[in-house]
Amino acid sequence: MTETGPLRGRHRELAELDALVERARAGRSGALVVSGEAGVGKTALLDRMVAARPGTGVRVERVVAWESEMELAYAGLQQLCGPMMGSAVRLPGPQREAIEAAFGLRAAGAPSPFLVGLALLGLLTEAADGRALLCVVDDAQWLDEASARAVAFAARRLDAEGIAVVLAMRTVGTVFTGLPRLAVEGLGHDDSHELLRLAVPGGLDRRVRDQLVAEARGNPLALRELPRALSPAEIAGGFSLTGSMPLESRIEQSLVAQLAPLPGSARLLLLLAAADPTGDPGLLWRASAALGLGQADFDAAKEADALTVGARVSFRHPLVRSAVYRTASQEWRRRVHAALADATGAGRDPDRRAWHRASATLRPDEEVAADLERSAARARARGGAAAAAAFLERAAELTPDPVLRGQRLIAAAEAKHDAGAPAAALRLLDTVGGHPLTTLQQALVVRLRARAGYALRRDASGPGLLLAAAQGLEGLDPVLARDTYIEALAAAIYGGRLGDAAQVTAVATAILRATPAPEPPAPEPAAADAPAADAPAADAPDGGTAGGGRARDLILRGQALLAAHGQEAAIGTLRQAQRAFLEQAPDSLELHWMWFASRAAQDLWDARALRALADRQVELARAEGVVTVLPIALSLLMLAQTVDGDLDAAEASCDEIDAIKDVTGHPLPQYGRLFLAAYRGQAGETERLAARIRADSYTRGEGYGLSAVNFSQAILYNGLGRFAEAVEAGRRELPYTHELSHAMRTLLELVEAAAHTGEQALAEQAFEQLAGVTRPVGTNWARAVLTMARAQLGPPGTAEPLYREAIERFERERIPIMVGRCRLLLGEELSRLDRRAEAAEQLRAAYESLSGCGLNGFAERAARELRALGQAPRARPYEPAARLTDQELNVARLAREGLTNRDIGARLFISDRTAEYHLRKVFMKLGIKARTDLRTALSDPDRPPAPAQ
Numbered sequence: 001m002t003e004t005g006p007l008r009g010r011h012r013e014l015a016e017l018d019a020l021v022e023r024a025r026a027g028r029s030g031a032l033v034v035s036g037e038a039g040v041g042k043t044a045l046l047d048r049m050v051a052a053r054p055g056t057g058v059r060v061e062r063v064v065a066w067e068s069e070m071e072l073a074y075a076g077l078q079q080l081c082g083p084m085m086g087s088a089v090r091l092p093g094p095q096r097e098a099i100e101a102a103f104g105l106r107a108a109g110a111p112s113p114f115l116v117g118l119a120l121l122g123l124l125t126e127a128a129d130g131r132a133l134l135c136v137v138d139d140a141q142w143l144d145e146a147s148a149r150a151v152a153f154a155a156r157r158l159d160a161e162g163i164a165v166v167l168a169m170r171t172v173g174t175v176f177t178g179l180p181r182l183a184v185e186g187l188g189h190d191d192s193h194e195l196l197r198l199a200v201p202g203g204l205d206r207r208v209r210d211q212l213v214a215e216a217r218g219n220p221l222a223l224r225e226l227p228r229a230l231s232p233a234e235i236a237g238g239f240s241l242t243g244s245m246p247l248e249s250r251i252e253q254s255l256v257a258q259l260a261p262l263p264g265s266a267r268l269l270l271l272l273a274a275a276d277p278t279g280d281p282g283l284l285w286r287a288s289a290a291l292g293l294g295q296a297d298f299d300a301a302k303e304a305d306a307l308t309v310g311a312r313v314s315f316r317h318p319l320v321r322s323a324v325y326r327t328a329s330q331e332w333r334r335r336v337h338a339a340l341a342d343a344t345g346a347g348r349d350p351d352r353r354a355w356h357r358a359s360a361t362l363r364p365d366e367e368v369a370a371d372l373e374r375s376a377a378r379a380r381a382r383g384g385a386a387a388a389a390a391f392l393e394r395a396a397e398l399t400p401d402p403v404l405r406g407q408r409l410i411a412a413a414e415a416k417h418d419a420g421a422p423a424a425a426l427r428l429l430d431t432v433g434g435h436p437l438t439t440l441q442q443a444l445v446v447r448l449r450a451r452a453g454y455a456l457r458r459d460a461s462g463p464g465l466l467l468a469a470a471q472g473l474e475g476l477d478p479v480l481a482r483d484t485y486i487e488a489l490a491a492a493i494y495g496g497r498l499g500d501a502a503q504v505t506a507v508a509t510a511i512l513r514a515t516p517a518p519e520p521p522a523p524e525p526a527a528a529d530a531p532a533a534d535a536p537a538a539d540a541p542d543g544g545t546a547g548g549g550r551a552r553d554l555i556l557r558g559q560a561l562l563a564a565h566g567q568e569a570a571i572g573t574l575r576q577a578q579r580a581f582l583e584q585a586p587d588s589l590e591l592h593w594m595w596f597a598s599r600a601a602q603d604l605w606d607a608r609a610l611r612a613l614a615d616r617q618v619e620l621a622r623a624e625g626v627v628t629v630l631p632i633a634l635s636l637l638m639l640a641q642t643v644d645g646d647l648d649a650a651e652a653s654c655d656e657i658d659a660i661k662d663v664t665g666h667p668l669p670q671y672g673r674l675f676l677a678a679y680r681g682q683a684g685e686t687e688r689l690a691a692r693i694r695a696d697s698y699t700r701g702e703g704y705g706l707s708a709v710n711f712s713q714a715i716l717y718n719g720l721g722r723f724a725e726a727v728e729a730g731r732r733e734l735p736y737t738h739e740l741s742h743a744m745r746t747l748l749e750l751v752e753a754a755a756h757t758g759e760q761a762l763a764e765q766a767f768e769q770l771a772g773v774t775r776p777v778g779t780n781w782a783r784a785v786l787t788m789a790r791a792q793l794g795p796p797g798t799a800e801p802l803y804r805e806a807i808e809r810f811e812r813e814r815i816p817i818m819v820g821r822c823r824l825l826l827g828e829e830l831s832r833l834d835r836r837a838e839a840a841e842q843l844r845a846a847y848e849s850l851s852g853c854g855l856n857g858f859a860e861r862a863a864r865e866l867r868a869l870g871q872a873p874r875a876r877p878y879e880p881a882a883r884l885t886d887q888e889l890n891v892a893r894l895a896r897e898g899l900t901n902r903d904i905g906a907r908l909f910i911s912d913r914t915a916e917y918h919l920r921k922v923f924m925k926l927g928i929k930a931r932t933d934l935r936t937a938l939s940d941p942d943r944p945p946a947p948a949q
Contacts, residue, residue: 007041007044007045007048009187009188009191010041010044010045010184013034013041013045013182013184014045014048014049016032016182017032017034017045017048017049017166017182018049018052020032020164020166021049021058021132021134021164023164024058024132024133024134024162024163024164025057025058025132025162026162027160027162028159028160028162029158029159029160029161029162029163029164029914030158030164030165030180031155031156031158031164031165031166031167031179031180032164032165032166032167032179032180032181032182033140033167033168033169033172033176033179033180033181033182034046034166034167034168034169034181034182034184035168035169035170035171035172035181035182035183035184036170036183036184036185037170037219037248038170038221038248038251038319039219039220039221039222039225039248039251039317039319040184040185040186040218040219040220040221041184041220041221042138042168042184043138043168043317043318044220045168045184046062046136046138046166046168049134049136049166050062050134050136057131057132058131058132058133058134059127059128059131059132059133059134060134060136061080061083061084061127061133061134061135061136062135062136062137062138063076063079063080063136063137063138064137064138064139064279064314064318065079065137065138065139065140065141065142065143065147066139066142066277066321067142067322068275068277068325069142069144069277070142070143070144070145071144071386071387071389071390071391072144072351072352072355072379072387072390073102073144073145073146073147073379073385073386073387074102074103074116074144074146074147074150075144075147075277076137076142076143076144076147076148076151077102077103077116077120077146077147077150077151078102078103078147079278080135080137080147080151081099081103081120081123084123084124084126084127085103085105085123087123087126087127087129088100088119088123088126090122090126091119091122091123091126092122092902092906094115095115095116095118095119095122095906096119097111098111098112098115098116098118098119099111099115099116099119099120099123101381102116102146104351104378107381113146113149113150114153114630114660116146116150117149117150117153117154117909118153118906118909120150120151120153120154121153121154121157121158121909121910121911122905122911122912124154124158124161124163124165124911125161125163125911125912125913128161128162128163130162131162132162132163132164133161133162133163133164134163134164134166135163135164135165135166136166136168137151137165137166137167137168138168138318139168139169139170139318140167140168140169140176141169141170141171141173144386144387145175145386145419146386148173148175148176149175151165151167152175152176152179153659153909155167155179156178156179157659157909157910157911157914158911158914159910159911159914159917159918160911160913160914160916160917160918161911161913161914167179185218186216186217186218186219187218187219187220187223188218189213191218192213192216192218192223193209193213195220195223195224196209196212196213196216196223196227199223199224199227212227215250219251221251221317221319222250222251225251225254225255225258248319251319251323252319252322252323252326252327253323255319255320255323256323256324256327258304259304259306259324262300262301262304263297263300265292265293265296265297266296266297266300266301266304267324268291268293268297268332268335268336269288269293269297269298269301269307270301270306270307270324271324271325271328271332271333271336272284272287272288272291272293272336272339272340273301273307273313273315273321274315274321274322274324274325274328275325275333275336275337275340275356275359276313276340278352279312279313279314280312280313281309281310281311281312281313283340283343283344284309284313286343287336287339287340287342287343288339290339290342290343291335291336291339306320306324333359334359334360334361334362335360337356337357337359337360338356338357338360340356341353341356341357341360344356350371350374350375350378351375351378351379351391353371354368354371354372354374354375354391355372355375355391357371358371358372358394358395358398361398364397364398364399364400365398365400366398366399366400366401366404368398369395369396369398369399369400369404369408370395372391372392372394372395372398373391373392373395373408375391376388376389376391376392376395376411376415379391380415385415385416385418385419385420386415386416386419386421388412388415388419389412389413389415389416389418389419389421389424392408392409392411392412392415393409393412393416393428395408395412396408396409396412402434402435402436403435403436405435406432406435406436406437406441407441409428409429409431409432409435410429410432410437410441410444410445410448412428413425413426413428413429413432413448413452414444414448416428417448417451417452417455422451422452422453422455422456423452423456425448425452426449426452426453426456429445429448429449429452432445439476440476440477442472443469443472443473443476443477446468446469446472447466447469447470447472447473447480447484449465449469450462450465450466450468450469450484451466451469451487453465454466454491458699458700458701458702459701460495460499460500460503460701462488462491463488463489463491463492463495463499463500463503463504463507464488464503464506464507466484466487466488466491467485467488467506467507467510469484469488470482470484470485470487470488470510470514471510471514474514481514482515482552482553482556485507485510485511485514485556486552486555486556486559486593486596488507489504489507489508489511489556489559489560489563490596492504492507492508492563493559493563493704493739494702494703494704495701495702495703496702496703496704496706496707496736496739497703497706497707497735497736497739498697498698498701498702498703498706499701499703504563505563505564507560507563508559508560508561508562508563508564509560509564511556511557511560512557512560512561512564515553515556515557515560517557550580551577551580551581551584551593551594551597552593554573554576554577554580555574555577555581555593555596555597555600556593556596557573558570558573558574558576558577558600559574559596559600561573561574562574562600562603562740566738567603567604567740567773567776567777568776571604571776571777574597574600574603574604575604575606577596577597577600578597578600578601578606578609578613581594581597581613581616582609582612582613582616594613594616594617594620594629594633595617595629595632595633595636597613598610598613598614598617598636599741601613602639602740602741603740603741603744604777604779605774605777605779605781605782605785606777606779606781607640607643607779607781607813607814607815608813610636610639610640610643611640611643611644613636614633614636614637614639614640615637615640617629617633617636617637618630618633618634618636618637621633630660631657631660631661631668632668634653634654634656634657634660635653635657635668635671635672637653638650638653638654638657638672638675638676639672639675641653642675642676642679642817643815643817644814644815644816645815645816645817645820645849645852645853645854646853647676647679647680647853647854647855648854648889650672650676651676652890653672654670654672654673654676655890655908656909657672658670659909669693669696669697669705670689670692670693671693671705671708673685673689674686674689674690674693674708674709674712675708675711675712675715677689677712677716678712678713678715678716678719679715679719679817679854679855679857680854680855680856680857681716681719681720681855681856681857681858681860682716682856683716683720686712686713686716689712690709690712690713693705693708693709694706694709697709703736703739704741704742706732707733707736707739707741707742707743707746708742710729710730710732710733710742710743710746711729711733711742711743711745711746711749713725713726713729714726714729714730714733714746714749714750714753715749716857717729717753718749718752718753718858719855719856719857719858719860719861720857720860720861721861721864723752723753723756723757724753724757726749726750726752726753727750727753727754727757727759727762729746729749730746730747730749730750730753730754730766731750731762733746733747733750734750734765734766734769737769737770737772737773740773744770744773747766747767747769747770747773747789748770748785748788748789750762750763750766751763751766751767751770751789751792751793752789752792752825754766755792755793760793763792763793764793766789767789767790767793770785770786770789771786774786779813780809780812780813781809781810781813781815783809784805784806784809784810784813784815784818785806785818787802787805787806787809788802788803788806788818788821788822788825790802791803791806791825791829792825796832796833797833799825799826799829800826800829800830803822803823803825803826803829804826806818806822807819807822807823807826810822816849816852816853817850817853817855819849820845820846820849820850820853820855820858820859821846821850821855821858823842823843823845823846823849824842824843824846824850824858824861824862824865826842826846827839827840827841827842827843827846827862827865828843828865830842831843831865831868831869836869839865839869840866840869840871843862843865843866843869844862844866844871844873844874846858846859846862847859847862847863847866847873847874848873848874850862851873883925883926884922884925884926887908887910887918888918888921888922888925890908891904891908891915891918891919891922892919892922892926892934892938893938894907894908895919895922895931895934896931896934896935896938898931900912901913901915901916901919902915904919919931922934926938
């Protein structure tokens with residue numbers, strides 16, 4: 001069919017949109033972002049797509065986002081989901097509660113944005129209910145951030161539900177990056193001329209026509225609307241158009257000019273409709289009656305082709321709405337907002353009522369300000385920090401009392417910071433200075449200024465400013481003071497080599513002065529996993545091992561001891577903190593701090609504590625819905641899974657981290673992906689991620705990232721046998737091993753690389769530094785690492801007993817990746833001694849262990865050594881599971897564990913219908929008929945069972 005009018009020349013775009021809907025009718029799902037400048041034809045395409053659906057069995061839900069609601073958390077999502085909420089009863093309890101809390105339908109704490117995203121995915125699936133569902137959001141650039149993230153999260157996970165999501169926007173924001181995109185460009189020269197001819201049926205002077213075509217740049221709305229504002233004389237040839245005004249402004253100006261002949265009362269009606277983004281006809285009727293507007297005004301607006309009132313109030317084009325509102329006088333805006341406030345029930349929609357009242361108010365008014373403050377509290381409870389900030393900022397503007405105004409400005413600044421807008425928070429704090437503040441309020445301003453400044457600049461001033469803020473809160477709010485102390489210490493530590501070492505010491509020393517030494521703990525019975533008898537007692541200089549007290553106080557003091565006095569001084573306190581986190585039920589604040597306890601487990605070479613703390617933190621973060629903590633908790637779980645040799649599980653944890661980042665915007669760098677790529681021997685991927693993280697680390701001023709890059713590269717190159725490059729990466733960490741963490745672990749890699757390149761002095765230097773961070777700890781893990789390193793430095797013939805001791809200790813700690821690497825080194829040593837049969841035995845065992853864990857680079861290194869001995873590694877049996885995609889394998893594993901489709905969907909962030917779809921494909925590929933067959937079908941006889949958790 002040949003399209004005319006605004007759809008002329010849009011065959012490709014229409015075909016792509018129709019194909020998306022047809023896929024949904026066939027039971028598949030997809031999303032499409034339609035982008036292009038205002039007036040380029042996006043809305044016309046959506047109109048055509050929706051109009052073609054009647055009688056096709058496709059359910060359509062369509063909304064238009066509105067700029068004035070960008071500050072209201074979940075406002076756009078509420079518009080989209082309103083007609084579907086009857087299906088919410090079938091959602092899992094946590095998801096239903098989250099989306100109801102987001103919409104203010106239940107009294108609850110701030111909902112997890114992650115759970116809201118999952119709830120949206122589930123709600124769309126339930127609403128589809130076996131038939132195609134088309135969801136259309138026009139002007140999606142105006143969606144509030146919370147709604148945008150939820151919609152993008154769900155759109156990325158659509159698969160087999162029969163759902164099509166189309167999002168039209170002017171420019172594609174970062175939230176929607178990565179979704180399939182349909183860019184709508186301007187029309188070509190011939191189509192532009194034809195559309196202009198259709199818009200102006202009579203004669204048009206050639207010069208005017210050519211100028212209009214040139215100025216419109218193929219924009220269909222401009223080609224249709226700009227001529228309507230021309231007088232007959234201008235059409236006949238006296239027309240001159242200035243190009244200095246942006247095209248969108250010229251289109252709006254033309255639209256307003258067309259509406260100018262309407263009576264004032266009809267134009268007031270249009271403004272009233274434009275000021276209400278809900279599109280509720282009942283509200284419009286009530287408010288218009290209060291303004292004395294009648295049926296004649298509705299008729300005039302309709303005859304002008306500007307407004308339609310049906311099931312919803314809608315404008316001919318979104319630009320008509322914005323043009324009407326932008327060009328109205330402030331006095332008229334206040335009149336319509338006052339009418340809308342009066343027509344909006346306080347019990348039904350108190351927040352929009354408060355916003356309308358504020359928009360109608362010119363002078364300070366405490367009643368209106370207090371109403372806004374209550375709306376801010378409700379927005380906070382729904383997780384809308386940005387909305388709370390907007391309500392509070394306007395409340396402060398309307399507050400007559402300077403004391404109360406200062407209080408509200410501080411609260412607004414804090415909400416801005418929590419919403420990820422530190423620059424806006426600092427701007428608000430600059431206005432607080434002239435207001436009378438209490439001592440506590442002054443301290444809170446100092447703290448917030450330090451936190452926002454550090455979030456904005458990430459520079460060397462951050463730790464000192466945070467420390468000063470913490471000290472200022474002592475005696476005023478001890479809990480908040482400690483929370484600020486740990487932020488100061490974390491900022492100083494993360495700076496690492498890019499920061500100031502003296503600053504780390506200064507922060508740590510101040511913490512030790514501010515926190516009293518805890519009482520020594522009661523004697524404990526010997527534990528099976530206690531350090532060996534010759535391990536140090538690790539008494540801290542504060543008079544004994546720390547004990548008692550809250551977990552966060554223990555970890556705060558332990559980390560300060562570590563930074564100020566070193567590893568040996570902190571051991572006792574850190575171990576006591578670890579036990580406290582594992583033994584007591586932490587509150588949300590302690591959950592937030594558990595990262596430091598897990599970091600301590602790494603610094604103390606305590607594999608069992610690392611596993612337990614990582615499992616505990618993930619479990620608690622999931623149960624409490626603390627999504628701000630969950631990515632960090634999962635990164636620790638990923639590390640524990642890597643230590644356990646389960647790289648597939650570690651990769652699944654990285655998938656979950658990325659899924660959460662999609663919906664929350666969490667800034668956690670991709671350290672997990674970097675480590676996994678290095679362990680798997682993927683040189684290209686490791687280097688790509690390393691370059692990105694290195695650049696980001698310099699930008700953020702965080703040496704931690706540089707250490708992670710060097711550690712990963714040393715692992716990669718050792719696995720690939722490129723030892724000179726491993727030496728180069730490892731050598732970069734030598735000056736920083738006092739920072740522990742990745743710098744400390746790089747020493748073992750450097751010993752191995754230097755020993756292979758014959759750089760004996762360098763290998764011995766790395767060994768001595770490694771001994772300095774392992775001997776004080778005395779755990780099996782630490783001893784095994786040191787023994788493995790020592791074995792590489794002795795004269796020929798002395799290494800075998802050391803390797804065997806290291807293997808036994810690693811096996812006792814259940815660290816299979818290091819067992820395999822030790823066997824590889826032992827096999828290489830035996831081969832040099834020409835003990836070929838014994839060498840082949842160790843190398844074969846190393847190959848099977850390393851390949852079973854997924855350390856492909858190291859496994860191939862073992863295979864090369866075997867081939868040099870004239871032997872080949874044992875061929876691994878054919879695995880049917882190798883035919884499965886990553887997602888199918890993830891679904892199959894969870895089904896094997898007994899999870900239902902709904903549980904699988906919740907774990908993998910897909911719908912239960914998608915989980916069912918993938919499971920059907922798994923059954924077909926594996927040739928099985930029941931879930932009970934999965935255990936056998938997925939078994940791998942060459943891979944050791946995963947260690948018990």
